Amino acid sequence: MIAVFLCEVNQTxxxxxxxxxxxxxxxxxxxxxxxxxxxxxxxxQEGIAPIAVEKIRTTGRKGTPVERLIDLLKQxxxxxxxxxxxxxxxxxxxxxxxxxVISAPNIPGWINLPLRHEIQSVFDVPVFLGxxxxxxxxxxxxxxxxxxxxxxxxITISTGIGGGIIIDDRLLVGAxxxxxxxxxxxxxxxxxxCGCGHRGHLEALASGTAIAKYVAEQLVLGVPSSLSSLENPxxxxxxxxxxxxxxxxxxxxxxxxxxxxxALADFLxxxxxxxxxxxxxxxxxxxxxxxxxxxxxxRHVLSLEYIRDLVITTAVLGDDAGLVGALALARG
Amino acid sequence: MIAVFLCEVNQTxxxxxxxxxxxxxxxxxxxxxxxxxxxxxxxxQEGIAPIAVEKIRTTGRKGTPVERLIDLLKQxxxxxxxxxxxxxxxxxxxxxxxxxVISAPNIPGWINLPLRHEIQSVFDVPVFLGxxxxxxxxxxxxxxxxxxxxxxxxITISTGIGGGIIIDDRLLVGAxxxxxxxxxxxxxxxxxxCGCGHRGHLEALASGTAIAKYVAEQLVLGVPSSLSSLENPxxxxxxxxxxxxxxxxxxxxxxxxxxxxxALADFLxxxxxxxxxxxxxxxxxxxxxxxxxxxxxxRHVLSLEYIRDLVITTAVLGDDAGLVGALALARG
Numbered sequence: 001m002i003a004v005f006l007c008e009v010n011q012t013x014x015x016x017x018x019x020x021x022x023x024x025x026x027x028x029x030x031x032x033x034x035x036x037x038x039x040x041x042x043x044x045q046e047g048i049a050p051i052a053v054e055k056i057r058t059t060g061r062k063g064t065p066v067e068r069l070i071d072l073l074k075q076x077x078x079x080x081x082x083x084x085x086x087x088x089x090x091x092x093x094x095x096x097x098x099x100x101v102i103s104a105p106n107i108p109g110w111i112n113l114p115l116r117h118e119i120q121s122v123f124d125v126p127v128f129l130g131x132x133x134x135x136x137x138x139x140x141x142x143x144x145x146x147x148x149x150x151x152x153x154x155i156t157i158s159t160g161i162g163g164g165i166i167i168d169d170r171l172l173v174g175a176x177x178x179x180x181x182x183x184x185x186x187x188x189x190x191x192x193x194c195g196c197g198h199r200g201h202l203e204a205l206a207s208g209t210a211i212a213k214y215v216a217e218q219l220v221l222g223v224p225s226s227l228s229s230l231e232n233p234x235x236x237x238x239x240x241x242x243x244x245x246x247x248x249x250x251x252x253x254x255x256x257x258x259x260x261x262x263a264l265a266d267f268l269x270x271x272x273x274x275x276x277x278x279x280x281x282x283x284x285x286x287x288x289x290x291x292x293x294x295x296x297x298x299r300h301v302l303s304l305e306y307i308r309d310l311v312i313t314t315a316v317l318g319d320d321a322g323l324v325g326a327l328a329l330a331r332g
Numbered sequence: 333m334i335a336v337f338l339c340e341v342n343q344t345x346x347x348x349x350x351x352x353x354x355x356x357x358x359x360x361x362x363x364x365x366x367x368x369x370x371x372x373x374x375x376x377q378e379g380i381a382p383i384a385v386e387k388i389r390t391t392g393r394k395g396t397p398v399e400r401l402i403d404l405l406k407q408x409x410x411x412x413x414x415x416x417x418x419x420x421x422x423x424x425x426x427x428x429x430x431x432x433v434i435s436a437p438n439i440p441g442w443i444n445l446p447l448r449h450e451i452q453s454v455f456d457v458p459v460f461l462g463x464x465x466x467x468x469x470x471x472x473x474x475x476x477x478x479x480x481x482x483x484x485x486x487i488t489i490s491t492g493i494g495g496g497i498i499i500d501d502r503l504l505v506g507a508x509x510x511x512x513x514x515x516x517x518x519x520x521x522x523x524x525x526c527g528c529g530h531r532g533h534l535e536a537l538a539s540g541t542a543i544a545k546y547v548a549e550q551l552v553l554g555v556p557s558s559l560s561s562l563e564n565p566x567x568x569x570x571x572x573x574x575x576x577x578x579x580x581x582x583x584x585x586x587x588x589x590x591x592x593x594x595a596l597a598d599f600l601x602x603x604x605x606x607x608x609x610x611x612x613x614x615x616x617x618x619x620x621x622x623x624x625x626x627x628x629x630x631r632h633v634l635s636l637e638y639i640r641d642l643v644i645t646t647a648v649l650g651d652d653a654g655l656v657g658a659l660a661l662a663r664g
Contacts, residue, residue, distance in 0.1 A: 093635055102637060151507040165602070167499055167506075174499075174604025175483040176637060184634045185598040188521060196634055266517040270497070270602065272506025302516045302528055303425055305434060305508060 027051065027081035029073065030326035032089045032132065034058060035106025038069055040076045041323055042083075048143045048324050052076055058107060065107050066115070070122055083125050087330030088115065089132040089322040096177035099129045128329040130171075134180055135325025136315070137164020138171050140277050142328045144317040151273040154315070155182060155260070157289070158280035160195060161203040164325075165271060182267065183207065187259055202263045206256040208235035208282045215252050223248050239285040253285065254292045261296025268297075268306040279315035286314060359383065359413035361405065362658035364421045364464060366390060367438025370401055372408045373655055374415075380475045380656050384408055390439060397439050398447070402454055415457050419662030420447065421464040421654040428509035431461045460661040462503075466512055467657025468647070469496020470503050472609050474660045476649040483605040486647070487514060487592070489621070490612035492527060493535040496657075497603060514599065515539065519591055534595045538588040540567035540614045547584050555580050571617040585617065586624045593628025600629075600638040611647035618646060 031040040038058050041050035054076045058065050077083065092104030099116025101107075120127045130138070137146075137154035146152040152166035161183030165172040172179045183203035184196055191200025192210070204210055212235050219228050225248035226241050227233045233241070242249035264276060282289055290312055297307055317324050363372040370390050373382035386408045390397050409415065424436030431448025433439075452459045462470070469478075469486035478484040484498035493515030497504040504511045515535035516528055523532025524542070536542055544567050551560050557580035559565045559573050574581035596608060614621055622644055629639055649656050 093637060102635075149507075167504055168502060170500060172499055172603070175481075175606035176604055176640075178635075178637060179602060179604040181601040181634055184601045186594060186632070187518070189519070189594070198632065198634070262518060262521070266598075267602075269513040269516045270511060270599075271504070272508055272511040274507035300518070300530065302513055302530070303434075303510075305425060305510060308508075 087326030133162030139325030257292025265300035419658030465494030468653035471657030589624025597632035
């Protein structure tokens with residue numbers, strides 16, 4: 001993958017002797033920093049096939065998470081290519097413009113951390129920072145399910161609900177880089193408590209955690225289900241049971257999908273996207289979650305114009321979305 | 333305002349005799365089309381002081397609304413200036429990119445109307461179309477309360493609630509030009525019916541109409557108030573009573589402001605603007621409506637980062653916001 005040009009210099013040019021120019025390939029490094037592990041990959045100038053991939057645990061006995069990230073970058077640093085930029089996807093609240101992690105609850109010490117500066121001062125190449133869900137949206141738009149669209153709403157549904165929004169071919173980050181926290185919009189003012197402490201947020205009603213919690217509550221109430229044999233059925237267990245026709249499991253997905261549909265109507269009214277991409281673990285349940293969304297939407301939109309030609313689909317980049325989004329950010 | 337240069341051509345230049353060059357001024361025309369009246373204004377290249385203003389009723393015995401609009405444009409057309417563009421602010425659902433009014437409920441016949449084409453084919457200058465609330469946002473951002481900000485949320489609160497959103501110095505219009513219908517997000521799923529037919533929308537809880545309706549209901553229930561002497565107190569009446577200390581009137585504004593604060597928290601989480609501008613009749617009540625919004629926000633935001641440095645203020649362009657926004661659109 002290294003382009004080497006051997007040139008014979010025009011002998012009429014004075015003062016330059018016969019020599020060989022080695023033009024190094026340009027490369028980009030992307031890192032997806034999670035609460036549990038960090039994954040780094042080196043990519044060439046184009047495409048999303050990595051040249052190298054490495055991963056390590058985010059915390060460990062040796063070094064702080066930032067020191068471990070620096071080690072990971074050194075480890076994967078390509079010898080012969082010229083690294084043109086590093087893209088970092090990180091969880092939590094970030095000021096992406098300033099390159100600061102305001103708070104990443106799952107990573108010890110990541111509070112008001114000037115991450116971009118810390119990395120840039122070691123490697124001396126441009127470093128770009130983005131929220132992981134925002135960058136997953138960027139990745140899916142540039143290289144995944146959203147290719148060709150100009151207005152994209154990406155919702156990731158797993159333990160929590162996050163997202164990213166592309167407007168007019170640009171990632172929405174907001175004045176302080178805090179935009180697109182679409183799991184934290186209120187759907188039921190007196191609804192269940194969200195992980196953030198507020199009540200009735202979309203995340204508290206339609207995340208994988210919320211689906212599992214609803215089923216657990218129904219089982220306690222004695223609702224019959226094949227899931228009663230499991231100790232703590234997860235959203236994945238519930239998805240399997242629903243595929244086999246379990247009524248409670250199906251109802252749990254219908255309920256989550258209908259809350260998602262309600263929230264989506266609000267998002268359509270505000271953003272008017274042409275595609276909605278569902279990512280995260282729950283999106284792997286496919287039609288189980290998409291069908292109730294589709295069925296709910298027409299009852300909640302202001303005008304059918306909002307759903308005319310609207311594509312609702314699942315993400316295609318899987319766990320790589322954040323990494324590929326960080327790559328897109330680094331490529332600029 | 334017409335710049336006239338009389339030049340003596342350099343006599344050494346062959347084939348060009350002594351002549352006078354008249355350089356016409358460039359001008360822009362903006363029109364704000366409402367359900368009741370249409371206002372048109374001619375503006376010079378820069379600034380927002382109009383050269384001429386005309387208004388007529390939108391409907392009347394002579395001609396369809398489009399024919400009346402064409403007459404208005406002919407009437408105001410500047411004789412000696414060169415019109416570089418026409419900006420049209422219209423109510424209802426528009427496909428701004430295609431220049432089509434999808435439906436403007438208050439204007440007879442304005443359904444799937446290719447308004448841009450109809451005007452452009454008569455006047456042969458570039459015509460730009462935008463939703464009136466969106467364009468008011470554009471006007472307030474470029475020439476009003478939002479100058480210097482890059483992420484602006486504009487909410488107009490009058491009979492209904494509409495708005496416009498500036499993201500990264502660009503107006504959010506969405507895939508089909510239907511974005512920023514921020515009055516139609518659900519705040520209380522089982523709340524009062526909205527003008528659009530859905531339940532619990534922000535518009536049904538916090539518009540001028542909603543404030544008046546709430547007071548009327550409380551009066552019927554026998555709540556004591558100075559307003560009980562009026563037949564149908566309007567939001568303006570209620571505002572006056574609140575200024576004089578009427579408890580019910582104050583409560584009505586607190587209630588509306590608190591719903592606005594709840595909605596605003598969701599908007600901050602999704603857009604993360606640096607300024608929120610309140611326009612429309614209800615915004616003239618100033619602190620009566622802004623204070624309860626400010627008091628509600630901290631309880632509903634995900635992190636105080638969302639309200640750090642956030643400006644919440646009232647619009648400054650008044651009734652001219654739509655017109656000035658249409659001007660901004662025409663100037664490009």
